[in-house]
Amino acid sequence: MTSDTQADASPRRARTWRDIDLRAVAPFAALFLLLIVGAMVNPNFIGLNNLSNVATRSAFIAIIAVGATFVISSGDLDLSVGSMVAFVASLMILFMNSGVIADPALMLLAAIVLTLVIGSLCGLVNGLITTVGRIEPFIATLGTMGIYRGLTTWLSQGGAITLRSAEQQALYRPAYFGSVLGVPVPILVILAVTAIAAFILYRTRYGRHVTAVGSSRDVARYSGIAVDKVRTAAFIIQGLCVAIAVLLYVPRLGSTSATTGMLWELQAITAVVVGGTALKGGAGRVWGTICGAFILELVGNIMLLSNFISEYLIGAIQGTIIIIAMLVQRSLARKT
Amino acid sequence: MISGRDEARQPVLVGERISKSFGDVQVLFSVDFDVMPGEIHALMGENGAGKSTLVKILSGFEQPTSGRILLDGQPVTLPRNGAAESLGIVIIHQEFNLAEHLTVAESLYLGREVTRFGILDRRFMRRETRRVLDELGSHIDENALIGSLAVADKQMVEIAKAISRDARIIFMDEPTAVLSREETAILFREVRKLREKGTSFVFVSHKLDEVMELTDRVTVLRDGQWVKTAPTSALDGEAIAQLMVGRELSSLYPAKHEPDVDEEVVLSVSGLSTGYVRDASFDLRKGEVLGFSGLIGSGRTELMEAVAGLRPRASGVVSIRGKQLVAGDFRAANAEGLAYMTKDRKGRGLLLGEGMTVNLTLQAIDQHLRHGYLDPKSEAKAMMRAKRRFDIRVRDEHVRAGRMSGGNQQKLLLAKIMEIEPNIIIIDEPTRGIDVGTKQQIYHFIAALAREGRSIIVVSSEMPEVIGLCTRVAVMREGRIVGMLEGEEISEQQIMRYAAGLRRQLAS
Numbered sequence: 095m096t097s098d099t100q101a102d103a104s105p106r107r108a109r110t111w112r113d114i115d116l117r118a119v120a121p122f123a124a125l126f127l128l129l130i131v132g133a134m135v136n137p138n139f140i141g142l143n144n145l146s147n148v149a150t151r152s153a154f155i156a157i158i159a160v161g162a163t164f165v166i167s168s169g170d171l172d173l174s175v176g177s178m179v180a181f182v183a184s185l186m187i188l189f190m191n192s193g194v195i196a197d198p199a200l201m202l203l204a205a206i207v208l209t210l211v212i213g214s215l216c217g218l219v220n221g222l223i224t225t226v227g228r229i230e231p232f233i234a235t236l237g238t239m240g241i242y243r244g245l246t247t248w249l250s251q252g253g254a255i256t257l258r259s260a261e262q263q264a265l266y267r268p269a270y271f272g273s274v275l276g277v278p279v280p281i282l283v284i285l286a287v288t289a290i291a292a293f294i295l296y297r298t299r300y301g302r303h304v305t306a307v308g309s310s311r312d313v314a315r316y317s318g319i320a321v322d323k324v325r326t327a328a329f330i331i332q333g334l335c336v337a338i339a340v341l342l343y344v345p346r347l348g349s350t351s352a353t354t355g356m357l358w359e360l361q362a363i364t365a366v367v368v369g370g371t372a373l374k375g376g377a378g379r380v381w382g383t384i385c386g387a388f389i390l391e392l393v394g395n396i397m398l399l400s401n402f403i404s405e406y407l408i409g410a411i412q413g414t415i416i417i418i419a420m421l422v423q424r425s426l427a428r429k430t
Numbered sequence: 431m432i433s434g435r436d437e438a439r440q441p442v443l444v445g446e447r448i449s450k451s452f453g454d455v456q457v458l459f460s461v462d463f464d465v466m467p468g469e470i471h472a473l474m475g476e477n478g479a480g481k482s483t484l485v486k487i488l489s490g491f492e493q494p495t496s497g498r499i500l501l502d503g504q505p506v507t508l509p510r511n512g513a514a515e516s517l518g519i520v521i522i523h524q525e526f527n528l529a530e531h532l533t534v535a536e537s538l539y540l541g542r543e544v545t546r547f548g549i550l551d552r553r554f555m556r557r558e559t560r561r562v563l564d565e566l567g568s569h570i571d572e573n574a575l576i577g578s579l580a581v582a583d584k585q586m587v588e589i590a591k592a593i594s595r596d597a598r599i600i601f602m603d604e605p606t607a608v609l610s611r612e613e614t615a616i617l618f619r620e621v622r623k624l625r626e627k628g629t630s631f632v633f634v635s636h637k638l639d640e641v642m643e644l645t646d647r648v649t650v651l652r653d654g655q656w657v658k659t660a661p662t663s664a665l666d667g668e669a670i671a672q673l674m675v676g677r678e679l680s681s682l683y684p685a686k687h688e689p690d691v692d693e694e695v696v697l698s699v700s701g702l703s704t705g706y707v708r709d710a711s712f713d714l715r716k717g718e719v720l721g722f723s724g725l726i727g728s729g730r731t732e733l734m735e736a737v738a739g740l741r742p743r744a745s746g747v748v749s750i751r752g753k754q755l756v757a758g759d760f761r762a763a764n765a766e767g768l769a770y771m772t773k774d775r776k777g778r779g780l781l782l783g784e785g786m787t788v789n790l791t792l793q794a795i796d797q798h799l800r801h802g803y804l805d806p807k808s809e810a811k812a813m814m815r816a817k818r819r820f821d822i823r824v825r826d827e828h829v830r831a832g833r834m835s836g837g838n839q840q841k842l843l844l845a846k847i848m849e850i851e852p853n854i855i856i857i858d859e860p861t862r863g864i865d866v867g868t869k870q871q872i873y874h875f876i877a878a879l880a881r882e883g884r885s886i887i888v889v890s891s892e893m894p895e896v897i898g899l900c901t902r903v904a905v906m907r908e909g910r911i912v913g914m915l916e917g918e919e920i921s922e923q924q925i926m927r928y929a930a931g932l933r934r935q936l937a938s
Contacts, residue, residue: 293803296804297803297804298802298803298804299795299796299799299804301804302788302791302792302795302804303795305781305784305788306781306784306788306792309781309782309783309784310777310778310781310782312774312777312778313777313778313779313780313781313792314792315740315760315778316740316760316770316772316778316779317792317793317846318760318761318764318793318850319792320761376781376783377783
């Protein structure tokens with residue numbers, strides 16, 4: 095009897111160990127490792143102040159990357175997000191400067207709504223070009239990347255667009271610099287956006303459809319899933335996330351220029367991939383993505399605090415990280 | 431040993447007692463096969479009889495599990511992956527191995543380009559290509575892009591390619607499946623010309639009339655076993671068909687349950703055409719199991735996908751219980767209670783990287799929504815139910831679909847489409863690539879579903895399956911429904927006659 099139950103229990107125990115998907119754990123292990131390295135490099139690093147600063151600064155990339163998780167999970171790619179940040183932010187500031195609404199609070203509210211709408215529309219455009227236009231997402235968003243960037247440059251006439259009203263700036267500042275119960279607002283926004291995204295991806299019909307479409311368009315189609323709608327919606331979510339990032343970005347500097355958000359698309363994609371989402375679609379990992387965004391920002395921070403690597407090398411280091419992440423992902427891939 | 435009629439002539443290629451197993455499944459049982467020089471040898475058998483495997487073994491794409499291969503009387507181990515071309519053994523696949531963006535000349539010399547001082551000698555290659563094409567009497571322009579050629583011309587390029595490589599034995603797998611009557615005639619003329627020069631052909635085909643017309647000898651395989659090799663002149667179409675089938679139906683199949691003649695018509699298709707399917711019409715009654723038989727490429731899948739709305743239709747009407755379906759709208763068809771089970775369970779049926787539950791509930795995910803979000807408990811319950819109902823057996827509950835056995839995958843796929851509670855179920859190749867025990871289970875599931883009052887269409891290339899399951903059988907050939915068999919008429923010989931074009935009912 096006893097030996098029977100043992101024989102029954104042991105494979106189960108072994109299975110739970112084997113069942114842990116290393117790809118899901120890897121980014122968090124890497125984050126932990128980085129924290130240790132950071133602490134060794136500079137004792138100030140591990141302080142709550144520094145870490146909360148790092149997290150705050152990672153907010154833009156983290157939030158954009160959450161959107162990118164949807165697009166990449168559904169098997170697409172959006173290269174236009176960096177330009178989209180600049181474009182949406184410019185329109186937001188121009189609207190606030192226009193003074194069409196007298197009351198500053200109402201004006202701010204309207205601007206926020208408008209920003210979210212514009213962001214979604216930018217995403218919709220990307221989605222329609224890829225699905226209805228049947229153009230590879232890489233090419234489609236390469237095109238809109240140029241378009242959004244070019245429109246920004248034209249709007250700003252090559253210079254900067256700055257929020258003029260000091261009153262509005264004062265009113266809007268806390269959106270980035272404020273804190274609630276000691277936690278900076280951007281960190282709260284990251285947590286909220288990620289939690290909602292995780293819920294959508296893992297616990298709704300739409301999330302399941304994203305996984306299916308990203309894993310196999312054919313299987314999705316033969317399962318009666320409206321593949322094009324699912325893909326387009328992922329692009330809209332991406333646009334919405336860009337708009338949320340803009341809502342945090344504008345109060346920070348109160349200004350945008352033609353170079354705003356330059357190369358952010360690469361950082362966002364890096365964060366997603368480092369976080370364990372497969373670039374070929376399918377498995378989306380929202381919390382991993384946030385982890386990836388933190389890792390990117392932490393690496394920069396460690397370089398800044400250390401004396402032996404020039405901070406001018408940060409781009410090279412981030413490029414190395416994405417390559418290492420891909421290699422790790424492939425080596426950890428469970429054999430079929 | 432070979433007939434003994436001419437001792438001087440030695441076969442170019444011999445397969446002796448060739449056996450082959452894939453995993454636990456044995457597909458060839460000690461088969462003997464030989465090819466004489468300047469001979470056209472037909473290799474015949476039903477789908478799954480082992481023809482393709484034998485061809486792959488004799489051309490080096492597979493290694494036999496046991497048995498040996500003799501080339502010019504010498505035992506050889508054929509090099510893998512098409513390297514046997516260097517020995518003069520060439521295989522022309524049903525789907526061509528031609529890159530659409532290359533020219534004819536480039537295709538002929540692909541992989542063995544001729545260079546002068548390290549630079550491609552394009553003039554030489556073009557000239558040689560022209561010479562080979564002229565020899566074949568072909569009008570194809572050597573500079574034309576492969577993509578711009580008609581199917582028959584592509585076939586001709588494949589043959590030219592084989593000749594330019596000094597092929598001695600050319601395997602042709604269903605070469606005429608994609609050709610028109612005229613194109614077939616041209617192909618046969620060229621093949622005969624080459625035969626006169628001593629080239630040997632192995633001609634794999636289902637078309638009895640073409641085999642009778644073209645070939646010198648026939649070898650018939652059945653269920654992986656050698657049945658007979660005889661001169662074609664000693665046989666007729668009927669005899670070959672007998673040899674190919676000649677098997678009794680066992681208790682593999684559940685008792686048939688014929689629906690009443692006045693039972694309501696649930697699905698009605700009339701005048702449906704797509705790019706390939708022409709003017710297909712049929713009715714399906716409540717509780718009926720209707721079979722669709724025919725050769726591979728006869729348009730059955732295309733017709734069914736058009737009925738289900740997975741593929742646009744050029745014309746025709748599909749109605750369920752009198753209500754017309756919008757063309758090309760699969761979801762609407764689902765909503766009307768029509769489900770389609772694909773034959774490609776790995777590519778189109780299941781998400782191989784996901785677990786069983788995600789796959790099971792994918793098509794009917796709405797059932798598991800509570801206040802707009804997914805309820806894992808409800809999904810788990812559905813999984814329990816499906817496992818019991820369709821006897822899905824796995825050792826690990828969290829196994830990914832891609833790691834399950836073919837039989838369990840097929841049961842999971844059936845369970846998946848049954849989640850939408852369909853009344854009309856189109857099952858394309860219900861038992862492709864699964865073991866006989868699971869086959870039997872699936873047959874019983876199908877019969878049980880019909881007894882519940884659901885209507886089922888079984889599309890199958892395995893004739894015994896259609897005969898064992900269905901009370902009516904439609905036979906398709908070249909995109910048309912050429913016969914509708916009932917009762918006593920349903921036999922392998924009858925189906926074969928229609929499928930091979932020996933007989934046809936004129937549609938009224």
